[in-house]
Amino acid sequence: MRARADFLATARGLRQGTGTMMVQGRDRGDGNPLIRVGFTCSKKVGNAVTRNRAKRRLRAIARELLPDGGQPGWDYVLIGRADATALRPFDDLRRDLAHALRCLGQRP
Numbered sequence: 001m002r003a004r005a006d007f008l009a010t011a012r013g014l015r016q017g018t019g020t021m022m023v024q025g026r027d028r029g030d031g032n033p034l035i036r037v038g039f040t041c042s043k044k045v046g047n048a049v050t051r052n053r054a055k056r057r058l059r060a061i062a063r064e065l066l067p068d069g070g071q072p073g074w075d076y077v078l079i080g081r082a083d084a085t086a087l088r089p090f091d092d093l094r095r096d097l098a099h100a101l102r103c104l105g106q107r108p
Contacts, residue, residue, distance in 0.1 A: 001038035001075060010038070010075045016103045018096035020088045021058065022079040025071075025104045033072035037062050041080035054080035057090065061097050069101040 001007060013026025028036075039058050041051040058078045070076060078097070080086070085093070 001036045001077070006036070006075060007038055007040070007077055010077045013075075014104050014107055016100040018100050020081055020084040020093055020096045021100070022081070023097065023100035023104065024077040024079070025074050027071070027074050030073070035066055035070040035072060036075045037066060037070075038075070038077045039080075040077065041085070044082045045080045045085065046082065050086050051080070054085035057085060057093060061090070061094050065094065065097050065101065069098055069105075071105055 001010075010024045010026050013024055015022060015024045017023075039055045039062075041054045041058075043051070045051045045054050058080060062076070062078060066076065088096075
């Protein structure tokens, strides 16, 4: 996702926080089974190098988990957290995203 309107619409949907990230999700309801994803890290996460590292790590776990763990036709936004996303071990990040996706999928 790149359009600000898509990020804002997803922000009005469901959200699930973990220690290392916030995951927002919403069902687009347009009949398209494509899973779309966006990433964001504010300046609270750190300087540009740290923010980019956090986003690269979020992209990597999303590429790995969303095809099987995400719901078709949904938008997801992964938001990095300060002093956590860039530094946490990769396996823990993977577990956090899997947990968040399970929680988002179980809600009505």
